[in-house]
Amino acid sequence: MNDILKIADKEFHSRLFTGTGKFSSSAVMKQALLASESELITVALKRVDVKDENDDILVHLNHPRINLLPNTSGVRNYKEAIFAAQLSREALETNWIKLEIHPDPKYLLPDPIETLKAAEELVKLGFVVMPYIHADPVLCKRLEEVGAQCVMPLGAPIGSNKGLKTQEFLEIIIDQSTVPVIVDAGIGAPSHAAYAMELGADAVLVNTAIAVSKNPVAMANAFKLAIEAGRMAYNAKLAPIKHHAEASSPLTSFLNA
Amino acid sequence: MNDILKIADKEFHSRLFTGTGKFSSSAVMKQALLASESELITVALKRVDVKDENDDILVHLNHPRINLLPNTSGVRNYKEAIFAAQLSREALETNWIKLEIHPDPKYLLPDPIETLKAAEELVKLGFVVMPYIHADPVLCKRLEEVGAQCVMPLGAPIGSNKGLKTQEFLEIIIDQSTVPVIVDAGIGAPSHAAYAMELGADAVLVNTAIAVSKNPVAMANAFKLAIEAGRMAYNAKLAPIKHHAEASSPLTSFLNA
């Protein structure tokens, strides 16, 4: 099937994006990420030693299929975000940036104002900007207008594993968006990921649910399959929801026939 | 992985059971059923001409991987169900029977009283009884006590595609059951099937959602993958749901570090 996702100038065969946080070891991380077949993997800039080419995380992510997506996690406003992105471009030699600005430490929800400002500026500076945001359809349109190459609305608070609590608004975002929609945060189970794809999301980002599973490699594989399943179902069109029952078999009575 | 499902004396590698209703043609049905890799396929006894070994449906289901599961759809009480089961055993040479007794034509919901009576009798007559029932945990225990080899609680009304509307009670049934629990009816999307497996169901039965899709073969494949994903996730254990956010990356501030 020729069902390629394109963001900026890159093509992706996998619609599962992953992250590098919370794994018990770099070795487990690497195995899980390979099992996921993910081609875009986010790494917190603050966690890598950009001056050290033998940095443990970077070494483990060195693989022909993997594209690095540095993220700005930890910054508190647009200025810090821009500074972090520039540092990242220089050190990691990529102009892709996952823009995360969430000042509050309890719920880690993104700041719409700072994110839009930073996105606008970063686009002008030549970045491919992937902004992590609340599932706010108007904000998504504005980000699109300033040149963000995709939008990454959240399903639920990061790490909560609650699934698509924003479903009502994700549907509107998907309906309106002219750039890819990637559901980020909150996806805690393969069924959530499949559901996002069935709704028409272009990709999902999953980190915690894989990293903290008892078996991260198996869980990565499970997400991979679920996302393929959800995408396949989206393309094949789901059956409509009915309010009355409908027999699978014709309703003529059995013994009177 | 050696994750076999056993019902009575049969072992199943696939946890997707399917049906034969509502397909646009027997050829499409066959392709979709093969794509599903299902090993147990239900067919309404009233739809086959049991005296004709060239019956169109039966011919299309003739495949080494496929076990036939005749169902009693159309019967209105336990007597008709027993009669139908006996007829089926003779004609199709299987003692497996999917017991469906749903007198009401609007919602097609199963009758708990007639189903229990029929199950008890059929077990005594040597049948492997797979009863389709409401997601009633007490009824499930009683069916288990009279010897039903599995229970098949519904997720939502047949053909409604609404998903696991009975989730609260499916969880209790799964918690209590000593026989396999197969979620039957209502599953309308691969995400629903994955969710059933994540809850710990042993298998699911899907028919309408595959048959009425615009692309039944792709949809069958999507269900296959989703069920594998859900089962894998169940075995690997899902991450717990959290009420506060949890960063994937450590929470030290970025630029102060």
Place this chain on the structure above:
Amino acid sequence: MNDILKIADKEFHSRLFTGTGKFSSSAVMKQALLASESELITVALKRVDVKDENDDILVHLNHPRINLLPNTSGVRNYKEAIFAAQLSREALETNWIKLEIHPDPKYLLPDPIETLKAAEELVKLGFVVMPYIHADPVLCKRLEEVGAQCVMPLGAPIGSNKGLKTQEFLEIIIDQSTVPVIVDAGIGAPSHAAYAMELGADAVLVNTAIAVSKNPVAMANAFKLAIEAGRMAYNAKLAPIKHHAEASSPLTSFLNA
């Protein structure tokens, strides 16, 4: 408003039925029950000393507005239920009986088979039978057919306070029933009770949610108001759910006008 609920030969102005369990004292119970304005109050037969006319609970329930509804909680099968009902009729001088048969101590879910048998027998013996059951539409029809004067499907497991987890099936029951439908068990908040009434339930039974509140008298009042609100909304017809937004104000632009 002349919106009377009739069960058997009795008329009720209040659609809130209550219970007597779990209150911190009989005095608090009495105050809360009066605040609820409930006219039908269930009491576990096993908790009253039927030989003692000064039994504490009975004394506290002695009020012109209150009708007692003895329940069979604690019985395990239809024979015990019939025996209990007869004992109750003799001692408490009422032929009304709330039929509860739930053998399993963990989830306290009702047994459909024993309940139907007991209901049929009790109706013949002249009882007004109010059966507590799973939200099983077929069972409800069968109870109606044997002469039960109402049906009492559960919203969620007793004492769970989870609300209308069986909503999908309650709607079918309400659609089909020719006897009053009283939602019993699981209602944990006034909003749940209002919702049940909005769906068209004839009454609700609430016990735990009132009894274990920090302020049972205020909570009883809250349920009373919510049920009136829900009933009023049902009669006034709710606005339909829309999939696009609709402005409350006309959509002509403001400053161009």
Place this chain on the structure above:
Amino acid sequence: MNDILKIADKEFHSRLFTGTGKFSSSAVMKQALLASESELITVALKRVDVKDENDDILVHLNHPRINLLPNTSGVRNYKEAIFAAQLSREALETNWIKLEIHPDPKYLLPDPIETLKAAEELVKLGFVVMPYIHADPVLCKRLEEVGAQCVMPLGAPIGSNKGLKTQEFLEIIIDQSTVPVIVDAGIGAPSHAAYAMELGADAVLVNTAIAVSKNPVAMANAFKLAIEAGRMAYNAKLAPIKHHAEASSPLTSFLNA
């Protein structure tokens, strides 16, 4: 009960705010608004003829209990909003303003960027600003920081009647807010309004659900009661949700006692 809601310098006894759109006539509107006992009623500035003291809507809203809350519905950016607010202050002699900036005509969702800018400016200009916004907790904090006297997050798209689709985020907003939280938009049934109050919202705004009911006066009354019920329950504390059943009556078996 001394449970007063204070916004800026005004005290409210009713926690139901209403609107004036979509009623079939001004007479019906007036009756319904009086039945609601609402003390704060929003009116689209674009719908009133501010130069005509005999304007039909304004005449019907002239009542000692009613405070007018002009809204900026129809404006597309912060400049238009400020202009509209100033016009409104002059004509209607109130410095209260409901700030609504929703450029998109299909879903009418509010613009976070323009709303924050307008709120900041309007506060400086001496307005009591009540901003209608997405249920975005970070945006709510920022509005609070610039001096908005309350926040008005949406439950679902305006006029959709879908209820509290943003519940997950409303809970966070309520947890964090130091100004009153008023749930605006999407509330389609009294049970939704009760639920908002049970979660701890300070008030709700309801318009469509009352105006388009078959009986707006009865529906207004139903909302009034439901909101009182929900608030009362919030103050009395709801019983916790349990995962196992809990009998209302002690679990000693009946006949063995």
